[in-house]
Amino acid sequence: MEATGSSTGRRSLAAWADDMMTRPPGASPGTPRRVRLRLSGAVQGVGMRPFVHRLAAETGLAGFVRNGADGVTIEVEGSRIADFISRLSTETPPLARIDALAIETLAPAGDAGFSIGASTGGRAATRVVPDAATCPDCLAELFDPASRFFGYPFTNCTQCGPRHTITRRLPYDRGRTAMAGFTMCSACAADYADPRNRRFHAEPIACPSCGPRLSHAISAIAALLRDGRIVALKGTAVFIRCATRATRRRSRRCAGGNRARLSRSRSWLPTPHRLAPWRRRRPPKPRSLRAWRGQSC
Numbered sequence: 189m190e191a192t193g194s195s196t197g198r199r200s201l202a203a204w205a206d207d208m209m210t211r212p213p214g215a216s217p218g219t220p221r222r223v224r225l226r227l228s229g230a231v232q233g234v235g236m237r238p239f240v241h242r243l244a245a246e247t248g249l250a251g252f253v254r255n256g257a258d259g260v261t262i263e264v265e266g267s268r269i270a271d272f273i274s275r276l277s278t279e280t281p282p283l284a285r286i287d288a289l290a291i292e293t294l295a296p297a298g299d300a301g302f303s304i305g306a307s308t309g310g311r312a313a314t315r316v317v318p319d320a321a322t323c324p325d326c327l328a329e330l331f332d333p334a335s336r337f338f339g340y341p342f343t344n345c346t347q348c349g350p351r352h353t354i355t356r357r358l359p360y361d362r363g364r365t366a367m368a369g370f371t372m373c374s375a376c377a378a379d380y381a382d383p384r385n386r387r388f389h390a391e392p393i394a395c396p397s398c399g400p401r402l403s404h405a406i407s408a409i410a411a412l413l414r415d416g417r418i419v420a421l422k423g424t425a426v427f428i429r430c431a432t433r434a435t436r437r438r439s440r441r442c443a444g445g446n447r448a449r450l451s452r453s454r455s456w457l458p459t460p461h462r463l464a465p466w467r468r469r470r471p472p473k474p475r476s477l478r479a480w481r482g483q484s485c
């Protein structure tokens with residue numbers, strides 16, 4: 189193994205790719221070689237492994253990619269490594285951010301193809317990205333009666349959905365998230381294993397057959413809110429207390445009544461959620477961002 193250096197940031201990555209293009213005198217253009225790249229930053233839960241898998245297929249490289257507690261490790265072998273590294277730096281998934289990159293040159297191992305390897309453990313040294321709003325593709329399916337995700341509120345893919353709120357520990361795999369208890373149905377398992385599908389290795393993948401479900405109809409919840417009631421909703425990971433703006437305004441005006449109801453609603457939540465974040469035993473998570481679109485639910 190020969191360490192050829194390390195670099196940080198996308199510009200350095202592109203510069204390293206340029207170096208790869210400039211071959212030493214006498215080296216043939218098709219000389220296969222193998223490199224190991226270690227990426228750290230926001231590189232898990234962002235569709236990095238599916239992206240790398242597709243990129244390796246398009247550049248005809250063999251090797252593997254896998255998550256680890258310290259980030260993502262890639263090993264590629266073939267004659268178009270420079271193309272691969274160049275595109276890795278310019279076509280990274282929208283949610284990803286590479287903070288640091290280390291590159292080593294290895295002896296060719298003769299891998300037959302490219303695969304997504306099992307994650308490795310260790311001391312966590314990378315971070316999980318925030319939850320991402322539903323992407324346009326998932327929104328289109330949400331309102332498409334022909335889609336199996338029609339009307340399903342927990343739909344997600346590699347480009348959207350819950351991340352931080354469901355992650356229990358790294359590396360980021362379904363078994364280490366709040367989705368661990370939901371076994372994929374055959375349709376979701378097929379999507380998860382298909383490199384051409386945008387849910388390829390989407391860890392929180394779920395559908396009405398196999399994922400979380402609403403315990404009450406949205407129309408019933410909306411009716412309660414309109415009636416001035418306060419509702420606690422549990423998603424895939426966290427509880428959210430909901431009330432209409434009018435209810436919250438009333439609670440600020442009067443000492444009893446709704447204010448008492450609002451504070452009493454804390455007692456509905458399981459103990460860890462009743463405590464202020466700094467009093468919980470687990471590390472605090474960011475507060476959710478609530479947004480209203482119009483007046484109706």
Ligand SMILES: [Zn+2]
Nearest residue numbers: 323326345348
């Ligand atoms: Zn999506």
Ligand SMILES: [Zn+2]
Nearest residue numbers: 373376395398
């Ligand atoms: Zn399913």
